[in-house]
Amino acid sequence: MTDTAHAAMIDTADLNLDPYWMPFTHNRYFKQQRPANRMIASARGAYYTTVEGQQLFDGLSGLWCSGLGHGHPKIVEAVQRQVAEADYVPAFQLGSPATFRLADRIASLAPGSLDRVFFTNSGSEAVDTAMKMALGYHRLRGESSRTRFIGREKAYHGVGLGGVSVGGMVANRKMFAPLMVPGVDHLPHTHNPAEAGFSKGQPAWGAHLADELERIVALHDASTIAAVIVEPMQGSVGVVIPPVGYLQRLRDICSKHGILLIFDEVICGFGRMGDWFGAQAFGATPDLITFAKGVNNGTVPMGGVIADQKIYDTYMQGPEYAVELFHGYTYSGHPLAVAAAHATLDILVDEGIPQRFAEVGKRLEAGVHSLRGEPNVTDIRNFSAAAAFDLTPIEGKPGLRAIRLFEDALKRGFLIRFTGDTIALAPPAISTDDEIDALIEAMRASIRAVA
Numbered sequence: 001m002t003d004t005a006h007a008a009m010i011d012t013a014d015l016n017l018d019p020y021w022m023p024f025t026h027n028r029y030f031k032q033q034r035p036a037n038r039m040i041a042s043a044r045g046a047y048y049t050t051v052e053g054q055q056l057f058d059g060l061s062g063l064w065c066s067g068l069g070h071g072h073p074k075i076v077e078a079v080q081r082q083v084a085e086a087d088y089v090p091a092f093q094l095g096s097p098a099t100f101r102l103a104d105r106i107a108s109l110a111p112g113s114l115d116r117v118f119f120t121n122s123g124s125e126a127v128d129t130a131m132k133m134a135l136g137y138h139r140l141r142g143e144s145s146r147t148r149f150i151g152r153e154k155a156y157h158g159v160g161l162g163g164v165s166v167g168g169m170v171a172n173r174k175m176f177a178p179l180m181v182p183g184v185d186h187l188p189h190t191h192n193p194a195e196a197g198f199s200k201g202q203p204a205w206g207a208h209l210a211d212e213l214e215r216i217v218a219l220h221d222a223s224t225i226a227a228v229i230v231e232p233m234q235g236s237v238g239v240v241i242p243p244v245g246y247l248q249r250l251r252d253i254c255s256k257h258g259i260l261l262i263f264d265e266v267i268c269g270f271g272r273m274g275d276w277f278g279a280q281a282f283g284a285t286p287d288l289i290t291f292a293k294g295v296n297n298g299t300v301p302m303g304g305v306i307a308d309q310k311i312y313d314t315y316m317q318g319p320e321y322a323v324e325l326f327h328g329y330t331y332s333g334h335p336l337a338v339a340a341a342h343a344t345l346d347i348l349v350d351e352g353i354p355q356r357f358a359e360v361g362k363r364l365e366a367g368v369h370s371l372r373g374e375p376n377v378t379d380i381r382n383f384s385a386a387a388a389f390d391l392t393p394i395e396g397k398p399g400l401r402a403i404r405l406f407e408d409a410l411k412r413g414f415l416i417r418f419t420g421d422t423i424a425l426a427p428p429a430i431s432t433d434d435e436i437d438a439l440i441e442a443m444r445a446s447i448r449a450v451a
């Protein structure tokens with residue numbers, strides 16, 4: 001579905017760009033360039049329409065969140081109905097039936113005994129929430145010495161101070177060192193093109209890197225460690241797929257030492273990995289799952305944590321009239337976000353969207369690996385409907401080749417994402433074979449154009 005109905009031109013010549021401090025954006029470059037093809041007027045299906053009426057194929061599903069495409073009529077209708085019915089309900093000491101029902105639905109999709117759902121408004125908040133839950137869990141069980149968190153290099157866990165501390169992307173960390181949560185250590189990342197370059201699906205090499213957790217435990221002692229947090233598939237850094245057996249090993253080591261395992265499924269959750277969560281797709285069950293994005297197709301901000309029953313139960317002590325967890329957000333379980341999530345889940349279930357992502361992924365896999373041998377392409381990897389390739393940096397100007405590719409692709413009508421000199425692709429589940437093929441051919445042309 002293209003966006004022809006919404007292709008009206010919008011004149012931006014007089015628009016003052018200065019006051020808006022854009023997030024994760026080169027502000028000066030953007031404002032100097034005033035790129036009309038990066039000014040979005042509307043979105044329908046798998047396409048954005050720019051202010052000049054150009055159609056852009058949404059090659060990253062927004063920011064990994066709009067897997068059903070934009071403006072899905074069922075989601076639009078649900079949100080419109082909800083805003084008229086109850087625009088806001090306080091989240092503390094009150095609830096609405098739809099929020100309870102949503103928690104029930106999400107719990108039923110999650111693996112094992114992950115049965116308790118807490119709502120936040122973003123992935124970052126979800127990560128900080130999960131970290132607090134883990135700390136409190138140990139404290140309530142009389143193990144208050146368990147305060148350390150173990151993250152992983154290259155990880156992205158959002159921009160909250162907890163998430164930045166356990167995250168592993170240097171640019172997100174280096175300015176904020178004094179604010180970091182103390183006592184955090186990091187596992188090594190698993191991206192190794194020399195050993196597992198150009199792998200299709202899960203790399204066969206690398207499970208042994210999970211054993212580094214044993215080394216970290218030996219260094220700090222298990223009695224000081226609250227939780228390990230990893231993205232099952234590292235998305236934001238550029239699609240780093242867990243090696244076969246890696247997540248299971250992490251699970252085993254955590255269980256052996258009484259350490260909680262948190263899967264940050266903000267990108268992986270709700271179908272992208274070809275199953276409901278990365279946990280099921282990769283066959284390892286954590287104690288806590290964080291989610292956001294795909295839960296309601298990115299329509300209204302929403303995130304959350306799914307906690308193992310044992311964690312929730314541990315909090316349920318003391319007088320019954322007392323608040324058990326002193327944490328929450330004004331907009332936790334916001335009625336509009338909940339309505340959008342119900343409509344999204346209806347579509348995900350009724351239309352078998354996780355399987356659809358897997359099918360899109362097969363086409364994407366064949367296509368993206370056909371880029372091997374194109375100039376400057378040093379690695380390619382994929383799993384389900386997520387793929388990435390790395391480019392040789394321009395000498396002395398890291399990141400510039402990817403920016404140029406991004407700009408070239410836009411001219412061709414394709415929106416993709418770059419991190420450093422890595423290009424990530426995560427098309428929506430509604431993508432047709434022809435659209436995936438066109439995305440790949442645009443990448444090929446752009447790679448050559450920036451060689």
Ligand SMILES: Cc1ncc(COP(=O)(O)O)c(C=O)c1O
Binds near residue numbers: 123159231264266292
């Ligand atoms: C794994 C992961 N965790 C957390 C976040 C942060 O989510 P948000 O931007 O909604 O705060 C992201 C965002 O991309 C993510 O990929």
